[in-house]
Amino acid sequence: MKLNILKDSLNDSIQHVSRAISSRTTIPILSGIKIDVQPDGVTLTASDTEISVQSFIALEKEGTEIIHVETPGSVVLPAKFFTEIIKKLPSSDVTIEVRDNFITWIRSGSAEIQIVGLDPEEYPLLPQLEEQSVVSIPSDLLKTMIRQTTFAVSTSETSPILTGVLWNFSPDRLKLIACDRLRMASREAQIEAGTETGLQNIVIAGKSLNELNKLLPDQNTPIEIVVANNQVLFKIDHILFYTRILDGAYPDTSKLIPQSFQTHLTIDTKKLADAIDRAYLLSREEKTNIVKMTLKDERTVEISSSSSELGKVTEQIDTHELTGDLLSVSFNSKYMLDALKVIDSDFISLCFRGAMQPIIMKPDDHGNMLHLIMPYRTTN
Amino acid sequence: MKLNILKDSLNDSIQHVSRAISSRTTIPILSGIKIDVQPDGVTLTASDTEISVQSFIALEKEGTEIIHVETPGSVVLPAKFFTEIIKKLPSSDVTIEVRDNFITWIRSGSAEIQIVGLDPEEYPLLPQLEEQSVVSIPSDLLKTMIRQTTFAVSTSETSPILTGVLWNFSPDRLKLIACDRLRMASREAQIEAGTETGLQNIVIAGKSLNELNKLLPDQNTPIEIVVANNQVLFKIDHILFYTRILDGAYPDTSKLIPQSFQTHLTIDTKKLADAIDRAYLLSREEKTNIVKMTLKDERTVEISSSSSELGKVTEQIDTHELTGDLLSVSFNSKYMLDALKVIDSDFISLCFRGAMQPIIMKPDDHGNMLHLIMPYRTTN
Incomplete structure (x- = not known):
């Protein structure tokens, strides 16, 4: 294997696949990045068994030669050292050559580096997915949907399925749901189902979605999603992102949502978020995060928290509008702030069924998003 | 105590004194910020016993009223919560009022906060320094001198005096020296000694100097340094920075510097730094940081490192110029990079007395700075 490649293109591609490098892998070959050089370009691959990322670099880009292949071939190089040394090479041009025993020579300007490579035959094969179940969704929308739900997954491994986000496909809609017993976030959107009619529901680990989100461009480029038995593949331009589908049945969260409410409140999102943020500062010092919301009258909501040691915030x-019974409810302000942060609308609606019943939050201007927060049972 | 104050000015002042707040203090009152309101302005004080910082806010700044004092007085408020809540207040205007039992009311826009304050009488007094031993030095120069030496202090508490930087005053010069047995950094400059003739040498903890450096402005504002028996005070505009002088005798580092050399090398600073940085990447993976410099001939220096597991960098x-014996020397590349980073000259001189003798590095264009690095004794 021998090739010439522009440093910046190689660097970009390394950054993409690095998302799948775990510093704590128990499988030595997975601490490496696999490099495959074919006559038409170079493919980098990295995997931590949960997610795998593949990035393809074509020979040319916009008329500029990126790669000159002398001899095709493959090698696996230690990710950390390879990543750092490529970043710091003195010239914009890099020659990579694999000699006997996978010893790899890297030359750039005056620098000459030999890296002890590993046998690419030992690198696990990526899953081959049958491309029968494909949907397409604009990147910016997908990115927003992931951001608006993934924060609410459970971080506890006691029920592993709740560490994932449910992807609920219906013929022309996709709905993401995350919940951790004390809160729930859901977001849905219209999508083009493509040729697919009955796509199954799947659950993808929140951690994997956070890595995926860093690779998704902010533009509305279409992202193809290929769903197979136990794997899902996201096709992002020249990047392939594979992740495992979590096993197990996701709970039916629709039962959590009350069907009728005593009280409806509409309020300025930013003003509410800022006031809760100040009250949170105090409740955080108490390590409870408890903040109280009191509907005083039709025009006034009071946000407060108190700590015997530190003081009080009121x-x-x-x-904007308040109808129904006045009440007072206490909740985890961190959870409330997480939800308020991802609601992009100027006004939000809160629906209450009583001090001990779930609080429902929705943007005031559309019904595509819903947040649920369980109240605290406090004595006052 | 009652006053009105602009949020941004209060915030700036809190940021200054926060440098002296330790999260691990064993003295409860020192986890607070002391606020003194006098008819002419407000003084904030914080201290962790090692360093103390005082920041004064005047009633007016450039014709704008900053503070309106209703009743003078004092209180101590818990630093963390006070700092964070002031940052997040809704209005640019803040009212602070101390009522019974030091309960402090803070009002800004719609927000009302009560903080349980502490008795200011319990707050330790800052040292009173006699202003007999005063020197003045431009802030930007002082900042540079601290940056160019402090990195080399010892981090080990086995010889506490080496965790400090020696301040060596002669009638019109100041020289800072830091050393940790394997390296040494020194930097000197001409200063105005003011009225002072025989200022003593002092040692100041590296940690304290790093905090001081964050408060020093980048301009050439004069900074007054007041040296007393066991304390030194830096006067920075409206900020007073006190720190303890370390006890003990600082070793005589001049003995470490060889008086004659076999070899003199002048070389491009950035090219040398970049090459050592690449070799360091590999040696760091081996956890040795050992890099080898070989003077091949009059025109060529080779930088290399190798690892049996990972490979080799050459x-x-x-x-630029090389005179004397050719030789090969191994050293801690992290130490060499630390020194190269603070040398602002385009070319540097390296002087060698042999593979086992200290390496001396100086900027090529002036003699105000000197770095010493002990070589490694390697077998090859």
């Missing part, structure tokens, strides 16, 4: 905000 | 750099 703030009154004007409502 | 690079040749052109010399």
Whole structure:
């Protein structure tokens, strides 16, 4: 294997696949990046068994030669050292050559590096997915949907299925749901189902989705999603992102949502978020995060928290609209802030069924998003 | 105590004194910030016993009223919560009022906060320094001198005096020296000694100097340094920075520097630094940091490192000038990089007395700085 490649292109591609490098792998070959050089370009691969990322670099880009292949071939190079040394090479041009025993020579300007490579035959094969179940979704929308739900997954491994986000496909809609027993976030959107009619529901680990989100471009480039038995593949331009589908049945979260409410409140999202943020500062010091919301009258909501050691925070905000019974409810302010942060609308609606019943939050201007927060049972 | 103050000015002042707040203090009152309101302005004080910082806010700044004092007085408020809540207040205007039992009311826009304050009488007094031993030095120069030496202090508590930087005052010069047995950095400059003739040498903890450096402005504002028996005070505009002088005798480092050399090398600073940085990447993986410099001939220096597991990095750099014996020397590349980073000159001189003798490095264009690095004794 021998080739010439522009440093910046190689570097970009390494950054992409690095998402799948775990510093704590128990499988030595997976601490490496696999490099495959074919006559038409170079493919880098990295995997931590949960996710695998493949990035392809074509010979040319916009008329500029990126790669000159002398001899095709493959090698696996230790990810950390390879990543760092490529970044710091003195010239914009890099020659990579694999000699006997996978010893790899890297030359750039005056620098000459020999890296002890590993046998690419030992590298696990990526899953071959049958491309029968394909949907397409614009990258920016997908990115937003992931951001608006993934924060709510459970971090506890006691019920592994809740560490994932449910992807609920219906013929022309996709709905993402995350929940951790004390809160729930859901977001849906219209999608083009492509040739596919009955796509199954799948659950993908929140951690994997956070890595995927870093690779998704902010533009509305279409992203193809290929779903197979136990793997799902996201096709992002020249990057392939594979992740495992979590085993197990996701709970039916629709039962959590009350069907009728005593009280409806509409309020300025930012004003509410800022007031809760100040009250959170105090409740965080107490390590409880408990903040209280009191509907004082039709026009006034009071946000407060108190700590016997530190003091008290109180703030009154004007409502936009308030109908139904007045009440007082305490909740985990961190959870409330997480939800408020991902709601992009200027006003939000909160629906209450009582001090001990789930709080429902929705943007005021559309019904594509819903957040649920369980209240705290406090004595006052 | 009651006053009105602009949030941004209060915030700036809190940021200054926060440098002296330790998260691990064993003295409860020192986890607070002391606020003194006098008719002419507000003084904030924080201390962790090693360093103390005082910041004064005047009633007016450039014709704008910053503070309106209703009733003078004092209180101590818990630093962390006070700092964070002031940052997040809704209005640019803040009212602070201390009522019974040091309960402090903070009002800003719609937000009302009560903080349980502490008795200011319990707050330790700052040292009163006699202003007899005063020198003045431009802030930017002082900042540079600290940056160019402090990195080389010892981090080991086995000889506490070496965790400090020696401040060597002569009638019109100041020289800072830091050393940790394997390396040494020194930097001197001409200063105005003011009225002072025989200022003593002092040693100041590297940690304290790093905090001081964050408060020093980048301009050439004069900084007054007041030296007393066991304390030194830096006067930075409206900020006073006190720190303890370390006890003990600082070793005589001049003995470490060889008086004659076999070999003199002048070389491009950046090219040398970049090559050593690449070799360091490999040696760091081996956890040795050992890099070898070989003077091949009059024109060529080779930088290399190798690891049986990972591979080898080799690079040749052109010399600017090389006189004397050719030799090969191994050293801790992290130490060499630390020194190269603070040398602002384009070319540096390296002087060698042999493979086992200290390496001396100086900027090529002035003699105000000197770095010493002990070589490794390797078998090849």
